[in-house]
Amino acid sequence: MNMTLRRRPRGTGEALKDFPTFGLVSAAVFAFLYIPLLFVVAYSFNSNRVVTVWKGFSLEWYADVLTNNDIQRALMNSLKVASVATALSVILALGLAIGLLRMARSGSTFAWALIGAPLIIPEIVFAIGTLAFFVQIQMPLGIGAITLAHTAFCIPFALLPIRARLRSVDLSVYEAAADLGANEWRIFRRITLPLLAPGIVAGALLAFIISLDDFIVSYFLAGPGGTTLPVYIFGMIRNAITPGVNALSSLLLLASILIVFISYVITRRKR
Amino acid sequence: MGAALTVRGVTKSFATPEGGEVHALKDVDLDVEDGSFTVLLGPSGCGKTTLLRCVAGLETPDSGEIMLHGERIDQVPVWKRRVNTVFQSYALFPHMTVERNIAFGLEMDGISRKDTIDKVNEALQMVRLDGLGGRKPSQLSGGQQQRVALARALAKQPEVLLLDEPLSALDLKLRRGMQLELKRLQRETSITFILVTHDQEEAMAMGDQVAVFDSGEIVQIGAPRDVYLAPRTRFVADFIGEANVLPAQWSGDSISIPGFDDLHRSLIVGSESAGEFVAVRPENVIIEQAESGNGTVIEVLFVGGLLHVEVEVQGSTVSARQSSMVAESGWMPAIGDRVQVGFRAGSVRVVEA
Structure with missing residues (x-):
């Protein structure tokens, strides 16, 4: 009996697992992804002004960064842009998702493809197009212009989780609500909104991150007084990579990780 | 006893994706006695569900009249009609507990908090789900979800209760039990029931009156025994028994x-x-x-x-x-x-x- 069990042919999966090369490849991929990030974080604690030479542990660059007025202003700009763009894009995405739900099948497939397209359009093309358009309509560049552009490209990102959530809900649930005496507004408030909440939160966090770390579009549309944090960081490294840049980048990384973590927890819990 | 529901000359067509037209209902007349149990019977695609949805207000007829206790309702929006539906998929609100589900319709009517609680408990008792009010629909079996859907619709004390193939998702044994249960509920509440099914045995067992549908028309209507013993058309003879x-x-x-x-x-x-x-x-x-x-x-x-x-x-x-x-x-x-x-x-x- 034991003999036959041991001699049973192995499945493909098992054979692959035994092949050592794939383990090495995986390790290499992880290293490639995370070593640059570790480098940034590690050297943000370096007390040496020369970035690449380790001298000792220090928090002085964090203190530096957090007390720098220009950085604070850039951070406030970024947060303002991200908050407003997130709110607007989520509201628009929500309306769009529900609106398209009612559209005829063939039409909506095309519309969805059209909405998803910005996800693959090169950002530089979008940035140039937006800049040209704003100049054409004499829209002043700056924080307002950045917010509008961010709103536009955040819509598909906000839409993705909302749409996924919307699709998972049986349509007869809305019919049942109407049948039980709810008018459109009450259906929206009592049924649609609560059911979509996890998707809305996930979409909002996604839009927020995308807006927060956008560089290209913001750089093109910045104008006077429209410096966002990524644009400011780019300005900092134009001269040299300072430990301050590392500290600032580490903070940005921490914020992103926190947001993704919150999004993960929320979508998991609601399911 | 008067007529709870009167349907006169109701016609409804749908456009098919291929650009054609499907005549789901062709000039349908139907009279439903107050407090009776009517079954709409027919194969899938015969129009029986479309008629039910027209009565509920989820579809608008192209022409014809629908009267609820003598009052025309075919142009009244869904949420204002005094009829309620038990959906085939149950359509329970997944984010609400059983109690909240049942209370939903009562809250829409502006019924006071205290009365709502009483009515919810009464409805739970009626479908024998006492004690399960705090659960989410996902924590219930199919049969229990079915009962919640029933309780939710019955709690509003509709003038007519519409049931769209309510038992089709249940296994055979459970289905037989629910048939008896539905008959009991109908007798006890004396609410007018209209049930849609493609199962002729179910129709025979439950209906006071059976309307047999074939391609958008009611081809025969009468007591189950009469329809069985005296089929008018080849289709009815074949379909029933x-x-x-x-x-x-x-x-x-x-x-x-x-x-x-x-x-x-x-x-x-x-x-x-x-x-x-x-x-x-x-x-x-x-x-x-x-x-x-x-x-x-x-x-x-x-x-x-x-x-x-x-x-x-x-x-x-x-x-x-x-x-x-x-x-x-x-x-x-x-x-x-x-x-x-x-x-x-x-x-x-x-x-x-």
Whole structure:
């Protein structure tokens, strides 16, 4: 009996697992992804002004960064842009998702493809197009212009989780609500909104991150007084990579990780 | 007792994705007595669900009138109609507990908090789900979800309760139990029930009145027993119970069926209609061993206490069904036997094509 069990042919999966090369490849991929990030974080604690030479542990660059007025202003700009763009894009995405739900099948497939397209359009093309358009309509560049552009490209990102959530809900649930005496507004408030909440939160966090770390579009549309944090960081490294840049980048990384973590927890819990 | 629901000349067409048009309802009339149990029966795509949805307000008829206790409702929005629906998929609100689900409709009516709680508990008791009010729908079995859907609709005390294939997702045993339960609920609440089903046994078991649908029309309506015993068309005879439908031709005062002796008008029921077919239930077919008979046995099956025998008579297959006890006493048909096939007196019915 034991003999036959041991001699049973192995499945493909098992054979692959035994092949050592794939383990090495995986390790290499992880290293490639995370070593640059570790480098940034590690050297943000370096007390040496020369970035690449380790001298000792220090928090002085964090203190530096957090007390720098220009950085604070850039951070406030970024947060303002991200908050407003997130709110607007989520509201628009929500309306769009529900609106398209009612559209005829063939039409909506095309519309969805059209909405998803910005996800693959090169950002530089979008940035140039937006800049040209704003100049054409004499829209002043700056924080307002950045917010509008961010709103536009955040819509598909906000839409993705909302749409996924919307699709998972049986349509007869809305019919049942109407049948039980709810008018459109009450259906929206009592049924649609609560059911979509996890998707809305996930979409909002996604839009927020995308807006927060956008560089290209913001750089093109910045104008006077429209410096966002990524644009400011780019300005900092134009001269040299300072430990301050590392500290600032580490903070940005921490914020992103926190947001993704919150999004993960929320979508998991609601399911 | 007055009419709870009156449907007059309701027509509804849908555009198909291929650019065609489907006539889901063609000039449908229906009268439903107050406090009765009506079943809309038919194969899928026959329009029965469309009619139900028109009554609920989830579809708008192209033309015709729908009256609820004499008041026209076909242009009234869904949420204002005093009818409620039990959906095929139950359509429970997944983010609400059972209690919140049932309370939803009551809150929409602006019923006070205290009354709502009382009515929710009453509804839970009615469907025997006491104690499960705090659960989410996902924590319930299919049968329990079904009861919540019922309780939610009944709690509003609708003038008419619409049930769209409510039992189709349940397994057979549970379905039989729920059929009895629905009958009980209907009697106890004396609310008018209209149930849609494609299951003719279910329709027979539950309805005070059965309306048989075929391609967007009600082809026959009546008490289950009447519809079973006196099918008007070939479709109804075939769809409800089993029937041998044979081509027939009138010649003077008698009707001839290929392979059988001519039958005089007086021996036939439904003979006032000028049909081209006759229908005979298998239990009314008599077979006797006879070398010079008109048929040959082609299949013999024991099903429970019954003997199913299929006989070929001049190209048509005739099903006969008799108690296997009868067979025990004497001759037992076997494949290949020559037999004489006849019909019980008064059991041959002329039906329309």
